[in-house]
Amino acid sequence: MSDEKDIKREQVFQYIISGIAKGEFRAGQSLSERHLSAKLGVSRTPVREAFRQLENLGLVRAEPHKGVTVSYISADQVRQLYLIREVLEGLGARLMAEIQNKDDIEKLRMLMEQAEDAAARDDISALSRINTQFHITIASASNNPYLETTMEMLQTHISLFMSNTLAQSGRPRQNLKEHWLILQAIESGDSALAEEAAKFHIRNALKTMMRNVLTYTNKDKVVEGKHDY
Amino acid sequence: MSDEKDIKREQVFQYIISGIAKGEFRAGQSLSERHLSAKLGVSRTPVREAFRQLENLGLVRAEPHKGVTVSYISADQVRQLYLIREVLEGLGARLMAEIQNKDDIEKLRMLMEQAEDAAARDDISALSRINTQFHITIASASNNPYLETTMEMLQTHISLFMSNTLAQSGRPRQNLKEHWLILQAIESGDSALAEEAAKFHIRNALKTMMRNVLTYTNKDKVVEGKHDY
């Protein structure tokens, strides 16, 4: 088992990703190779390689001789991401309905039961985790690695910069309901309905997101000063 | 004007990309950092950074302490890429029909006229170029950078490993016809029709591709030996 986790480039990559997720690295902030490498106790080489990966994912912007800065995501960009997510989630659900893999369907159903449990306990954090798993399961069950990768990338963009949509009352219930509809359509083998249910779900998620996004869109508050690392 | 073209990492990246496109670097072949850096007269650092970019695009696979090998794409993978392309091209056409930007629509029309010209001259190479432009224009006109980027990536995967579908008689005519249908729908502002026309077009392109793909799918012939660079 050749675990790639002892590759430093990967460690640095994960560190920065989670730093962005936790809000330690804010949009617009620039990251210094030297300071990061010093802080993490590695050389600049793996840091630079991690930067290239982040750059390709669009999470940071790199200017020659100026370094990288954490990308800023606007409300409109979130909207655009969701437009893509809508058709891709639709495709995923459609494919899963066509494939009819019992194990995958079973997993979805299991997740839904866990979600109902969590909802009964008002365990928002668990709900959020299960929600993520639900979508990952569909992507994976589509048997299309490119779809999986692409959706992962979209999700990274969305989730790294936004607090989760589910983290507000009212939405969790509706969210569950929509998930059940998707699952039902998939189980029945109605691929067209599954696709539409998934698209409907994402459209609604976007609406909720947009209702919140203004709260978090504080472009003005972003400190443009260099190197807070 | 800070052109990024004097950054060596980018030069190396382009060199490898075009090498793969030209068939000089074949699927399964492994690439040596040292030999590439020697051949290009640069150090290993920019080569490694280029590798990371290629890795993120999925064009090469990297194994710790084993280096990178050019990814192999199978007929089935092409099919999966086209499934995604279908919904994304549909989304692009739909958005363009909604936006109704005169300049972009005009550009599409201009391209179609050029295409008719090229078709009359049986200029396959020009047709291929115009065809690419047609799709790029739609992606760009969608006003969704993520869509543009994602479709670019898919196209890279497809075009780098396959000879162009248009390069066979019969298809160019049908291709033109389908493009006209898309343009018509966009001009009329019928976004649903535009989406369907685009999806229909990609489905047909896939069919043609699949008819050819077996000819080029020679997994067995791939030399697995190391470092042909």
Place this chain on the structure above:
DNA sequence: TGAGTATAGATGGTATACCATTATATTTTT
């Protein structure tokens, strides 16, 4: 005083050197 300029420090880009791991060739052993 303020605009322009020179200069010093910091930063990113690149090259080179060193180490760990892997692959290959050689030797040894049965």
Place this chain on the structure above:
DNA sequence: AAAAATATAATGGTATACCATCTATACTCA
């Protein structure tokens, strides 16, 4: 002769050193 063990070479991973460019500060001069 075949298989195992060992030595050697090649390769990728990382660290360090050097150079080019940028930024900011201080200084000059109108």
